[in-house]
Amino acid sequence: MGEPLVELTGVAHSYRANRVDVPALGPLDLRVEPGEFLVVVGPSGSGKSTLLRLVSGFERPTTGAVEVLGGPPVPGRDVGTVFQQPRLFPWQSVAGNITTALRWAGVPGADRPQRTRGLLAQVGLVELGRRRTWEISGGQQQRVAIARALAARPRLLLMDEPFAALDALTRERLQEDVRSLTDGERAVVFVTHSVDEAVFLASRVVVLSDRPGRVALDLPVPLPRSGVPADELRGSAEFAALRGEVAGAVRAVAA
C-alpha cells in the first residue's frame, strides 16, 4: 500500500451551539488511497458533509489530525470540490466559469481556451460554452461544476451530494459519467444518502453511524469498473447483494 491521499487519525469534530459543544463526527480513522472511489453513506446528521469539509480544509477538527497529500489541507490546493448546488458564477458564461478556475489554478493564459474546450468536451457540453449559466439545465450546471472542479487536475475530488437536486434520469446519466473519474492517481470521496448510488459508484463504501458519525461499515465494492453496461451492472446479483448489505447497515445505524 502506497502513500494515502487522505489520512484521518482520531478525528472528531464538534459544533458550538447555545454554549454547548454538539459532537458531529467521530472519533474516526480513515485512509483514502490513490485510485479509490470512496462513497460515504449515512443518515442525516451523521456528519458526512462535515467529513468533507474537514478533508477540504474548510473546517479544522476539534481533535485528531487530517492530512491530505501528506500535509494539513488547504482549500483550493490539490483538492477539487463539487457541492450539492453547482455554485456557478452567474455573471460569467459557462466557459467563463471554467476559464476562471483555470486562471486560479495557475494555468497560463495562452493555454486556457484549449483547456476550457477540453474540459467542456469531457463533460459533453462543448457547444454550450457561450451560454449563460442560468440558461442551461440543472444537470448541465452540475456538469459544468464538475468540469470546473477538475480544472486544476486535482488528485482528490470531493463531491457533496452533487446529484441530490436532480431528477432520476439525469442522476443516473451523471452517475455513469462520474464513475470513470478515478484513475490510478486520482481518488474521489463522494457523499450521498442513496444506497443505490453508493454501490453503483463506489470502489469502497463507508457507512457512518448516527450523530456523532463513526465508521459503522467499511466495505470494498468489487464490481467491474468498465466493460459492463450500467443497466446490466445495476441488475446483477452482485450489485443486489452489496446493496442489501449497505442498506442493512444504514437501517441499523438509523434505528
Place this chain on the structure above:
Amino acid sequence: MALKESGSAALSATHSVLVRVAAVLALIAIWQLLVLARLWPPAVLPGPGQVWDQLLAASDSGNGQGGYAGSTVLERLGVSLRRVGYGTAYGVLVGVGLGLVMGLVPVVRAVVEPFVTFLRALPPLAYLSLLVIWFGIDEEPKVYLLLVAAFPPVAVATATAVTGVNRQYLEAAHALGANRLGVITTVVLPASAPEILTGIRLAVGIAYSSVVAAETVNGADGIGGMVLNAQRYNQTAVVLLGLVVIGVTGLLIDTALLALQRAVSPWRGRA
C-alpha cells in the same frame, strides 16, 4: 421560444414608453388647465407655451443675449452636466473604494459608517460655505460639493452589497484556489454590481438635485445659475424651464443607468 420571449418583452417595453409619454402629456394638460383657470397670475404660474417660448429664446445664441444671460440652455446644460459628471465620478470612486473596505473589514464599517451617515444627513447648502472657504469660488467647491453629496449612497450600497454576497460563491472560489484579490475582483465586485449601480443611480440623482446649490457661488454659467438668476428677476418661466431641463435630463440619465444596470447584471433574479 426565445424569439417569442424577446417579442413579448419588446411589446411590454413599447407599452411602458407609451404609458410614460401619456402621463407626461396628461401632466402638461393639467398644467395648461390650471393656467387657463387663472387661479394664479401668469407671473406666478406661466403656462407650458411660455416655458416653451423661453426654451426657444434661451437656445438662440443670436438673440442679442447669447441665449440667456450670455449662454444658451445647451451650453449651460453642458457646464452643469460636466460638474455633475466630475462630482459623481469622484464620488463613485471614493464610494466604491470606501464601501468595499467597509464591507470587507467590519471594524472599518463600525468606525466609518456613523461619519458617512452624518454626511448623508447634511443638506449640501450647509457645507457649501465651508467648501468655499477651503477651496475658493472656482470649480473645486462645486465639484467637491457634488462629490460629498454623491459618495455616501454609493459607499453604503457597496458596503451592504459586499456584506451580503452569497457565502456559497465565496466558498466555491476558495475551493477553486482563488486568493483574496481574486475573490474580490472575480466574485465580490461582480456579485455586488447590481446594488452598487443602484447606489450610483441614487448618487447621480442627489448630485443632480444639488447642482443648483453648487451653482449659487460663482456658477452663473450653469443651468442652476440660470435658475438663480431668473429668480432674482422674477422670470418664473425661465425658472420653470431650468427645472424642466434638470428634471428631463435627470430622467434620461437615470434611464441610461437603469439600462446599464440591466446590461451588466442580466443574471439578477435568475440565479
